[in-house]
Amino acid sequence: MPIPPLTPATGPRPLRIPGVFAAVGLLLAGTACAVANTDDGGAADTVRIALPEEPPTLEPCDASLTATGRVTRSNITEALTERVPKTGALEPALATGWEQTSDKTWAFTMREGVTFHDGTAFDAEAAAFSIDRTVDSDIGCNVDGYVFGDSELTAEAVDDHTLEVTTAEPDPILPLRLSFIEIVPSSTDTQDKAREPVGTGPYKIKEWNQGVDLKLQRYDGYWGDKPAYATARYVWRAESSIRAAMVSQGEADIAVGLTPQDSAGDNAVEYPNNETSYMRIDAGEEPLDDIRVRRAINYAIDKKGLVSSVFSGLGQPAGQIVPKGVTGHNEEIQPWPHDPKKAETLIDEARADGVPVDTTITIIGRNGIYPKASEATEVVQRSLIDAGLKVKVKMLDVNAWMEYLLRPFPSDMGPTLLQAQHGNQAGDAAFTMEQIYGSSGAQSSYGTEKLDSMIEEAENAQDEPRQQAFAEALAYQNDEVVRDAVLAHMTGVMAISPDVSYTPNSATNDELRLRGMQPAD
Amino acid sequence: MLAFLWRRIVSSALPLLVVILGVFFLARLTGDPANLYLPLSATPEMRAEFAARNGFDQPVVVQFFDYLGQIARLDFGESLRTAQPAAQAVLQAFPATLQLAGTTMLIAIVAAVVIGSLAAYRPNSLADRAASLLSSTSASVPDFWFAIMLVLVFSVTLNWLPTSGTDGTAAWVLPILTLLIRPFGVLVQVVRGSMVSALSAPYTKVARSKGADEKRVIFGHALRNAAAPALTVAGDLTVSMINGAVVVETIFGWPGIGKLMIDSILERDFAVLQAAVLLTALTIFALNILIDVCYALLDARVRQGVTA
Numbered sequence: 001m002p003i004p005p006l007t008p009a010t011g012p013r014p015l016r017i018p019g020v021f022a023a024v025g026l027l028l029a030g031t032a033c034a035v036a037n038t039d040d041g042g043a044a045d046t047v048r049i050a051l052p053e054e055p056p057t058l059e060p061c062d063a064s065l066t067a068t069g070r071v072t073r074s075n076i077t078e079a080l081t082e083r084v085p086k087t088g089a090l091e092p093a094l095a096t097g098w099e100q101t102s103d104k105t106w107a108f109t110m111r112e113g114v115t116f117h118d119g120t121a122f123d124a125e126a127a128a129f130s131i132d133r134t135v136d137s138d139i140g141c142n143v144d145g146y147v148f149g150d151s152e153l154t155a156e157a158v159d160d161h162t163l164e165v166t167t168a169e170p171d172p173i174l175p176l177r178l179s180f181i182e183i184v185p186s187s188t189d190t191q192d193k194a195r196e197p198v199g200t201g202p203y204k205i206k207e208w209n210q211g212v213d214l215k216l217q218r219y220d221g222y223w224g225d226k227p228a229y230a231t232a233r234y235v236w237r238a239e240s241s242i243r244a245a246m247v248s249q250g251e252a253d254i255a256v257g258l259t260p261q262d263s264a265g266d267n268a269v270e271y272p273n274n275e276t277s278y279m280r281i282d283a284g285e286e287p288l289d290d291i292r293v294r295r296a297i298n299y300a301i302d303k304k305g306l307v308s309s310v311f312s313g314l315g316q317p318a319g320q321i322v323p324k325g326v327t328g329h330n331e332e333i334q335p336w337p338h339d340p341k342k343a344e345t346l347i348d349e350a351r352a353d354g355v356p357v358d359t360t361i362t363i364i365g366r367n368g369i370y371p372k373a374s375e376a377t378e379v380v381q382r383s384l385i386d387a388g389l390k391v392k393v394k395m396l397d398v399n400a401w402m403e404y405l406l407r408p409f410p411s412d413m414g415p416t417l418l419q420a421q422h423g424n425q426a427g428d429a430a431f432t433m434e435q436i437y438g439s440s441g442a443q444s445s446y447g448t449e450k451l452d453s454m455i456e457e458a459e460n461a462q463d464e465p466r467q468q469a470f471a472e473a474l475a476y477q478n479d480e481v482v483r484d485a486v487l488a489h490m491t492g493v494m495a496i497s498p499d500v501s502y503t504p505n506s507a508t509n510d511e512l513r514l515r516g517m518q519p520a521d
Numbered sequence: 522m523l524a525f526l527w528r529r530i531v532s533s534a535l536p537l538l539v540v541i542l543g544v545f546f547l548a549r550l551t552g553d554p555a556n557l558y559l560p561l562s563a564t565p566e567m568r569a570e571f572a573a574r575n576g577f578d579q580p581v582v583v584q585f586f587d588y589l590g591q592i593a594r595l596d597f598g599e600s601l602r603t604a605q606p607a608a609q610a611v612l613q614a615f616p617a618t619l620q621l622a623g624t625t626m627l628i629a630i631v632a633a634v635v636i637g638s639l640a641a642y643r644p645n646s647l648a649d650r651a652a653s654l655l656s657s658t659s660a661s662v663p664d665f666w667f668a669i670m671l672v673l674v675f676s677v678t679l680n681w682l683p684t685s686g687t688d689g690t691a692a693w694v695l696p697i698l699t700l701l702i703r704p705f706g707v708l709v710q711v712v713r714g715s716m717v718s719a720l721s722a723p724y725t726k727v728a729r730s731k732g733a734d735e736k737r738v739i740f741g742h743a744l745r746n747a748a749a750p751a752l753t754v755a756g757d758l759t760v761s762m763i764n765g766a767v768v769v770e771t772i773f774g775w776p777g778i779g780k781l782m783i784d785s786i787l788e789r790d791f792a793v794l795q796a797a798v799l800l801t802a803l804t805i806f807a808l809n810i811l812i813d814v815c816y817a818l819l820d821a822r823v824r825q826g827v828t829a
Contacts, residue, residue, distance in 0.1 A: 056602040064560060140574060145567050146560035193604045210613055211776025212687060237685050237774040241669065245677050245684045399552035399789065406556060435562045442562055 045230040047500060047517050050243040050255040054211065054236045059193040060182030061134040061141035064425070066510055068142075070256070071234060073511035075216060077182035077199030080108055080127060080163075081175050083427050085274075085507035088325045090175055094122060094183055094200060095163070103170040108163040108178075114223045116185045117204040124157035129186040131155035131165065131178070137190050147180045147426065172462035173428050180426070202227045202515055216514070228518040244268075247495040254502060255495040256512065259371040260312040264495040270314060271504035273492030275423040276321050277370060279363070279380060279485040283446035285415040290355045293389075294482040296346035297417070298336040300387040305338070306379055307488050310372050314491035320474050321422050321432060323489045325506060328429025328458070328470025333478050335486070343387035351388075360390045365419040366401040370490060377419055380485075391417075406442055421490070425510045429470040430459050437477055444483075451481055529813055533806045541592075544798045545585055545791075553577075554601055554789035575601065588795070597799075598792030602785075607792035610781060611800050617687075618777035621769070622762035625697050629704040630755050637712025637751070638744060644717055652709060660706025668699040668772045685773040696773045700766050704758040711754045715747035722746070756812060760805050 055068050060077040063069040074082070080095035095108040114122035132155060134141045135148055152168040167174060188194050196205050202224065206217035214234040218227055235252070237243050243255035244262035258264055279297075287293050303317035319335040322328055351357045361384070365377040377393045384391045396404075403410055404418055420443075424432050433455045439447030454476060458469035477483060492509060496502055501520040555563075555571045563571075572578040576587065591598060597608040640652035675695060676684040683692050719725060720743050728742045763778075770780035778797055785794040 057604060059604075138574070140567075140571060142558075142560055145563035149562060150564045150566065195604065210610075211617070235686060235774065238771045238780075239669075239685075242672065242685050242772060242774070245672060249676055249680065249684055251683060251686070398787075399556065402556040403552070406561065431562070 044519060046233055047229040047231075047254065047514065048233045048235070048252045049512070050246050050252040051234055051236045052238060052240065052243070052257040055214070055234075057193055057195045058197055058205065058208075059141075059195060060130075060184055060197050060199065061139070061143050062193065063182050064143045064146040064180060064510075069510050070512040071214070071216075072197070072199075073182065074201060075203045075232075075512075075514050076201045076205065077184060077197060078201050079179045079182055081179040083176065083179050083507075085427075085505040086325060088327060088427050090179065093179075094127070095178075098175050101164075104168070105164060105166045106174050107158070108165065108175075110161045110163060111223065112161065114200050115221045116200055117198045117219055117221075118185060118187075119221075120185050120187070122183065122185075122200050123160045124163040125160070126186050127163045127183055128155040128157045129188075130183045131181055133184070133188065133190055134181050139191070139193050143180050143182075147177045147431075170460065172460065172466060173430060176426065176428055203232060206231065225515070227515045229514065232514050244495050247497050250497070253497040253500040254512075254517070256492075256508070258493040258495055260314055260493060261371065262493070262495075264493065267495040267497060269494055269496050269504060270491050271494070271508060272316075272323065272506050273423070273490055273509050274323065274425060274506040275370070275421050275490040275492075275509075276318055276323060277315075277376070277419075277421045277487040277490055278318075278321055279487065280418040280420050280443075280445065281482070281484055282413070282416045282418070283481075283483055287350065287355045287357045287359055287389075288361065288415045290350050290353075291480075291482055292346040292350045293355065293357065296343040296350075296387055297384060297389075298482065298485045299339040299346070300343035300383040301336075301380055301485055301487070302338040302383060303335050303487055306376060310375050310379055311370075311488065311490075312372075314493065315488035316491075318486045318489045320478060321436065321484070321486055322424055322429050322470075322474065323506070326424050326427050326429060326432075327467055328433070328474060330471035330474045332471075333475055340383070340386060343383075347388040357388065358390055359415060360392055361415045361417060362413070363391060363393045363417045363419065364401060364404045364413075365393055365395040367395050367397055369401075369419060369421050373419065376487070380417070407440075407444075409445055417485075423509070425507065429474070433458070433470065433473060437473075437481070437483060446483055448481055451477060526810070526814065529810050533810065537802055537806060540798060540802045541589075541795075542585075544795055545588060546581065548786070548789070548791050548794055549581055549584075551786070551789060554791070557789055558601060592799070597796040600785075600790050600793045602788050602790045602793070607796040610793050611778065611796045614776055614778045614781040614797075615800060615804075617775060618763065618766065618770070618779060621693075621696060621700060621766060621775060621777065622759065624693070625700040626704060626755060626759045626762065628697065629701055629708055629758075630752075632701075633705055633708030633712050633751070634744070634748075637709045638716050638739065638747075640709070640713045641716030641720060641747075642739065649713070652713065656706040656709035656713075658706070659702040660710070662702055664699055664702065664768045665772065667702060668695070668769060671695045671698055672772075687775065692773075696766075696769045696775055699769050699772075700762070704755070704762070707758065708751060708755060712747065712751045715750045716743060719743040719747040756808075760808060763804055763808075764801055 053067050055071050057068055058072045058076060059068065060072055063073045078093050080093060082091050082093040084091055094111050094114060096111050098106055098108045101107050110122070110124050110127060116122060131153070134143050135153060151171065153165055155163060155165045158164050165174060182199065184194070184197055184199060188197065196208060202219055202222045203216035204219045206215040208214045216232045218230050237246065240258050241262045244258050244264040246252040247255045247267050248265060258268065281288050281294050281297060283289055283294060307313065307315045307317055317335040319333040320330060347357050363377050363381055365374060367373060374395050377395065381391045381393050404413065404416065405420065422432060422436060435441040436443050437447055437451055438444055438455060439452050441447065451473060454469070454473040458466060458473055461469045494504055499520055500517055502517045555568045559567055559571055576584055597606065599605065600607050600610055603610065636652050640649040643649060672684050672695060675682045682694050686692050725738060725743055728738050766777065767779035767783050769775060770777040771783065778801060782794060782797045785797065
């Protein structure tokens with residue numbers, strides 16, 4: 001930093017001094033309003049959690065936003081149903097059972113003896129209200145866009161304990177979709193979002209000291225098992241190495257969103273985080289419109305090497321975009337083998353047939369999409385150059401990258417590979433296939449009619465045939481469409497203090513269940 | 522005097538308008554917030570509804586005049602992210618930054634005066650060279666690196682201080698140390714430079730020849746005159762710190778205006794960004810006017826608009 005030039009000392013000017021002192025004095029006076037000092041220390045009945053960011057709101061109908069959901073979901077509010085992350089099975093939560101009564105209607109039985117934090121009783125009326133508020137109000141709920149899109153549904157309380165939900169089109173996975181609608185009492189605001197919601201969950205909001213911390217307190221009237229900790233205190237630090245240091249220094253018990261470089265040491269715990277990294281191939285553009293080139297790209301990339309060197313061994317080389325545990329995952333699809341010879345041969349064949357393989361392909365990368373994102377694009381670039389393609393890399397920030405991710409795409413983008421990552425937190429391939437592989441999917445730049453119809457068929461199927469149909473669509477995509485080069489199922493890192501016992505799972509990024517945390521023995 | 526004040530306020534209004542205009546239009550060039558706020562699978566209807574709800578469907582110029590009208594009614598809009606009034610977010614964050622900046626500047630000024638004066642008293646002595654090395658190092662160390670190193674040494678290794686946060690006095694030490702290095706480095710150089718020329722100025726020689734003791738020569742004569750340029754620079758440094766100590770606030774989780782501004786830029790949270798920039802701009806203008814008024818009260822040349 002340059003040192004500012006000295007003001008020429010032109011004779012005595014003591015008059016400036018009081019002015020500047022006054023300015024400094026004013027500054028100090030402005031600080032009368034103190035930064036809050038709150039410290040719960042390491043009290044044994046408090047679990048302290050370090051998050052990457054403050055929740056923007058705790059509004060339950062925005063719980064599909066990670067920053068909101070990981071505090072609100074299953075802690076403050078609950079849904080009618082609950083998905084078990086490991087198996088993908090759907091379990092009862094506020095509903096004890098459900099059945100399909102006709103192709104467009106479902107009946108749900110409400111759990112009895114459940115109360116909201118404000119003391120009012122939970123009933124079918126509250127459930128109907130919550131569904132309505134999420135799907136049909138003007139407050140713009142994130143869950144609505146994430147889970148329901150433009151599908152319409154109506155919910156009605158038949159009696160106190162029975163809820164009937166009707167959809168405009170048959171919806172075989174309605175109970176799964178409803179696991180995203182958090183239930184709030186009928187007194188909740190329908191004109192504006194509720195920053196500090198009332199729910200039925202095991203914890204209620206105690207105090208939100210904005211910018212500083214958020215405290216939840218155990219709700220004594222909770223219907224289920226009493227959680228181990230009386231309070232939970234959340235703080236937020238943007239820097240991941242600071243979050244890791246907080247756990248090693250005993251300032252926090254749990255820190256989420258770490259990278260292998262954060263030196264969390266013995267406290268580091270790895271877990272499959274439900275995300276799959278891939279390169280989207282914009283197959284509508286020359287030379288990527290030739291399937292041999294797309295296959296060559298898949299043969300050229302050394303996925304195993306990428307995982308072991310760039311991702312520090314965190315991750316699993318992948319052959320498909322949906323991981324195990326999601327309905328539709330196809331056990332038989334293997335990651336493409338690394339075969340640089342074959343890649344070269346395929347490119348040569350395409351060249352011989354007049355495909356313009358010398359056109360420069362641009363890899364559009366996104367800084368920080370996962371740890372070592374730009375190194376990953378460089379590895380891919382190198383592999384493709386070795387195979388005989390011309391490739392350059394362009395790293396962008398989130399918003400600029402979004403322009404390439406979502407329709408409408410920039411008109412002059414040329415042949416591109418887009419660095420992307422997909423997480424299916426809902427647990428059904430319906431939340432992946434249409435938007436990523438459909439001809440007109442929001443994130444899709446290429447599709448085929450055959451694949452479209454396979455996806456549609458799968459979406460309308462139920463149970464085992466549904467699994468089968470999605471698995472077939474994924475296999476067809478992998479063999480005959482080759483719209484992307486899937487890299488790896490990713491692994492997350494969090495730090496857990498030795499004083500706390502908690503086992504993360506693939507849903508941990510989206511909901512961090514306080515119920516699952518206990519003092520370690 | 523009132524006329525002078527009025528003149529200064531009027532002449533500040535134009536830059537303020539430029540700031541308002543700049544922030545409003547530049548922010549909107551950075552991309553469509555719908556991409557960040559809506560799920561990737563959102564339908565075009567949802568995007569249109571989002572734009573309509575937040576007024577983004579209007580031409581930008583119309584949005585701008587709506588915004589001006591809102592400011593006139595002291596309505597700064599609502600945060601896209603939190604759905605809270607933008608003014609509230611900004612007013613909550615500002616004191617935290619002021620506290621940090623004020624304390625840091627006070628320490629920087631005192632330390633720089635002491636060390637700078639000592640260095641100037643015997644130019645090219647060992648003390649002078651040490652001071653120069655210290656100040657030029659601290660003026661050029663990257664603050665994010667320095668902050669992380671401080672945490673590594675004082676929290677992780679020595680376990681003396683908390684890594685981050687605002688809990689208790691100890692939590693202030695590392696943020697202030699990080700924030701201190703740059704103004705300290707600059708100020709030591711300024712104090713030293715002006716002290717060297719003050720100590721060789723005729724009035725110092727006169728004072729010495731009259732038999733004044735060294736204490737009086739240094740503090741009564743030289744420092745008094747050398748303080749003016751140093752404090753002018755200190756004023757500028759203070760003003761730039763009010764803009765927010767982004768790095769420090771981000772690393773240490775300090776809930777100040779710098780972190781708020783950077784977040785609102787990244788999140789395309791226009792209302793909060795605009796309110797934050799407006800408040801800091803107003804504060805800086807007010808500070809400048811206050812400083813000018815103090816000069817004017819004491820110096821008739823400034824008051825009458827005579828260029829010195």
